[in-house]
Amino acid sequence: MTHEISPLDVSSTEVDLALFGALGDLALRKLYPALYYLDREGLLPSATRVLGLARQEYDTAAFQDRVTEALKQRVKASDLDKESLKRFLARLDYAKVEFATVEGYEPIRAWREGAPRPMVVYLAVPASIYGAICRNLQDSGSLDDKARVVVEKPIGYDLESSQEINDAIGDVFPESRVYRIDHYLGKETVQNLIALRFANPLFGTQWNQNHISHVEITVAEQVGIEGRWGYFDQAGQLRDMVQNHLLQLVCLIAMDPPANLDADAIRDEKVKVLKALKPFTGEALGRDVVRGQYTAGTIDGQSVPGYLEEEGANTESHTETFVAMKTEVANWRWAGVPFYLRTGKRMPEKLSQIVIHFRQQPHYIFDPDQRSLAANKLIIRLQPEEGIALQVLTKDSGLDKGMRLRPGPLHLDFNSAFPKSRIPDAYERLLLEVMKGQQYLFVRRDEVEYAWHWCDQLIAGWEARGAPPRRYPAGSWGPVASIAMITQDGRSWYEDY
Numbered sequence: 001m002t003h004e005i006s007p008l009d010v011s012s013t014e015v016d017l018a019l020f021g022a023l024g025d026l027a028l029r030k031l032y033p034a035l036y037y038l039d040r041e042g043l044l045p046s047a048t049r050v051l052g053l054a055r056q057e058y059d060t061a062a063f064q065d066r067v068t069e070a071l072k073q074r075v076k077a078s079d080l081d082k083e084s085l086k087r088f089l090a091r092l093d094y095a096k097v098e099f100a101t102v103e104g105y106e107p108i109r110a111w112r113e114g115a116p117r118p119m120v121v122y123l124a125v126p127a128s129i130y131g132a133i134c135r136n137l138q139d140s141g142s143l144d145d146k147a148r149v150v151v152e153k154p155i156g157y158d159l160e161s162s163q164e165i166n167d168a169i170g171d172v173f174p175e176s177r178v179y180r181i182d183h184y185l186g187k188e189t190v191q192n193l194i195a196l197r198f199a200n201p202l203f204g205t206q207w208n209q210n211h212i213s214h215v216e217i218t219v220a221e222q223v224g225i226e227g228r229w230g231y232f233d234q235a236g237q238l239r240d241m242v243q244n245h246l247l248q249l250v251c252l253i254a255m256d257p258p259a260n261l262d263a264d265a266i267r268d269e270k271v272k273v274l275k276a277l278k279p280f281t282g283e284a285l286g287r288d289v290v291r292g293q294y295t296a297g298t299i300d301g302q303s304v305p306g307y308l309e310e311e312g313a314n315t316e317s318h319t320e321t322f323v324a325m326k327t328e329v330a331n332w333r334w335a336g337v338p339f340y341l342r343t344g345k346r347m348p349e350k351l352s353q354i355v356i357h358f359r360q361q362p363h364y365i366f367d368p369d370q371r372s373l374a375a376n377k378l379i380i381r382l383q384p385e386e387g388i389a390l391q392v393l394t395k396d397s398g399l400d401k402g403m404r405l406r407p408g409p410l411h412l413d414f415n416s417a418f419p420k421s422r423i424p425d426a427y428e429r430l431l432l433e434v435m436k437g438q439q440y441l442f443v444r445r446d447e448v449e450y451a452w453h454w455c456d457q458l459i460a461g462w463e464a465r466g467a468p469p470r471r472y473p474a475g476s477w478g479p480v481a482s483i484a485m486i487t488q489d490g491r492s493w494y495e496d497y
């Protein structure tokens with residue numbers, strides 16, 4: 001069956017959304033603002049309702065006040081108009097639910113009684129309770145055979161725990177109704193990567209080891225762990241960011257063209273990439289992977305504490321807040337092309353970008369001093385300003401310049417190229433796709449498991465070596481060793497745009 005990615009088929013988005021973890025960080029920071037914008041832009045049919053579910057004693061009015069407060073912090077004041085807010089709040093109900101007992105689910109069953117719309121169950125709670133909630137939803141008679149479930153990352157802590165969680169979800173929901181979120185897949189530029197690669201013959205023909213020398217992916221965050229010590233210290237940056245977001249980016253860059261835009265056609269190709277990722281063995285582990293942990297430092301002129309001084313911290317922790325690595329997709333398209341990945345918390349700026357470095361011309365005829373300039377780069381900026389730039393070489397202008405080369409960008413800045421369109425947050429797009437019942441932006445079970453399989457061998461190697469993470473001051477680009485890792489190949493991390 002061919003999957004059509006229709007632009008905006010609003011009539012098909014009518015659902016009842018049951019939101020577990022309705023007072024949690026994710027719901028307040030991301031989900032209500034996203035739902036509000038969808039509503040404001042006319043993308044929520046009038047019948048769509050939202051039921052917030054959490055353990056705290058709230059009534060609907062108090063819940064609506066809490067959501068309003070969250071919206072005020074996250075939505076631009078000029079976008080938060082009275083009429084849109086009123087319409088949005090009217091969709092919201094709240095029920096206190098004891099998640100662990102079947103009887104606790106009666107409010108959901110009652111809310112759904114006779115409703116013709118499909119139900120979307122969003123689990124904004126720890127993954128350890130996904131299974132219990134799914135089972136209790138089923139046992140309480142709250143589900144029908146159209147209900148969909150949305151689950152957040154990370155699913156589990158390793159391959160084994162993720163299999164247990166996926167089994168428990170799969171006992172209740174078939175894969176075709178499971179939506180595993182990786183919010184990076186909802187980012188505008190990430191989707192543009194699919195368009196760029198597969199709609200432009202210019203890139204399609206060059207996208208392989210004959211023409212590309214190496215690929216860099218940087219996902220740098222300015223924030224620290226944001227009060228999430230309990231979660232983060234168990235996870236670390238590899239599980240929190242690499243296992244999901246960075247590997248999904250690797251997949252989208254490295255995958256072969258899918259036969260069509262069908263969800264499974266795309267996901268089949270992504271899985272092949274995950275299976276082809278080279279494991280780190282022997283000395284490669286010490287040479288090609290760098291773990292770091294931030295110490296106190298300064299960001300934007302403000303002093304910030306080190307990881308071990310964060311609220312709730314354990315002074316012995318060896319959890320990494322930074323990881324850089326050189327890896328390879330070992331297949332015909334990519335053999336011998338290093339993929340340099342790095343991600344860390346408390347970096348000098350928030351910067352997520354992919355840089356594709358093309359090979360130099362086979363024969364060089366310009367000034368030998370300028371030889372290092374002589375390669376094109378494609379820079380795909382995910383955030384903060386979404387855009388794509390192609391670094392090309394032209395002749396420097398002026399009578400005195402001879403044939404001096406000048407590198408310059410052919411630049412597509414989405415905000416100025418498409419000034420009328422607001423760039424939606426990733427969660428807006430993802431929620432809309434769930435409501436439409438389209439899965440192409442969600443992660444299939446085997447993708448999660450192959451990603452864990454690859455991360456598990458890396459973590460096992462780290463544990464066997466027992467080396468603590470290298471320290472780096474907050475506000476720096478990570479341990480010096482991560483710079484040495486790439487310079488030893490005669491390259492450097494690209495930080496311009």
Ligand SMILES: NC(=O)C1=CN([C@@H]2O[C@H](COP(=O)(O)OP(=O)(O)OC[C@H]3O[C@@H](n4cnc5c(N)ncnc54)[C@H](OP(=O)(O)O)[C@@H]3O)[C@@H](O)[C@H]2O)C=CC1
Pocket residue numbers: 020021022023024025026027054055056099123124125126127129152153154
């Ligand atoms: N926050 C973020 O930016 C991101 C979060 N995620 C994922 O989203 C999910 C939610 O995260 P987040 O909102 O940050 O977490 P929070 O801890 O802020 O909120 C979690 C919610 O789950 C409830 N909860 C926690 N433990 C239990 C339990 N044993 N039984 C019933 N309810 C429970 C909490 O209820 P109560 O208020 O009563 O304690 C709260 O409503 C997690 O899976 C996380 O990994 C993924 C990406 C980013």
Ligand SMILES: O=C1O[C@H](COP(=O)(O)O)[C@@H](O)[C@H](O)[C@H]1O
Pocket residue numbers: 183221223240241352
């Ligand atoms: O999933 C997560 O992502 C955020 C970073 O997301 P971004 O959209 O701001 O780049 C990260 O801070 C968090 O630790 C992680 O769980």
